Amino acid sequence: MNSFLSIADRLLRWSAVVLLLTLLASVLVGVISRQLNAPVAWSDELAQYLLVWTAFVGWIIASRRRSHIRITVFADKLPA
Numbered sequence: 001m002n003s004f005l006s007i008a009d010r011l012l013r014w015s016a017v018v019l020l021l022t023l024l025a026s027v028l029v030g031v032i033s034r035q036l037n038a039p040v041a042w043s044d045e046l047a048q049y050l051l052v053w054t055a056f057v058g059w060i061i062a063s064r065r066r067s068h069i070r071i072t073v074f075a076d077k078l079p080a
Contacts, residue, residue, distance in 0.1 A: 023050040
């Protein structure tokens with residue numbers, strides 16, 4: 001089970017890298033095509049979808065590392 005989680009974490013990190021690099025490429029294609037007065041319609045929509053998926057994968061990675069943002073105002077006031 002532990003090796004499966006290790007492999008899953010590694011795949012998750014690599015997918016985050018691939019998503020982020022693809023997002024960068026999509027935005028660059030959009031910017032360059034606009035500068036050449038031939039805008040590519042799909043680059044903006046692809047960038048939006050990639051941003052959402054990158055956020056989802058980042059959320060999973062942060063949750064697995066227990067480094068997600070926590071607001072503990074109410075939890076700290078509860079009795080132990």
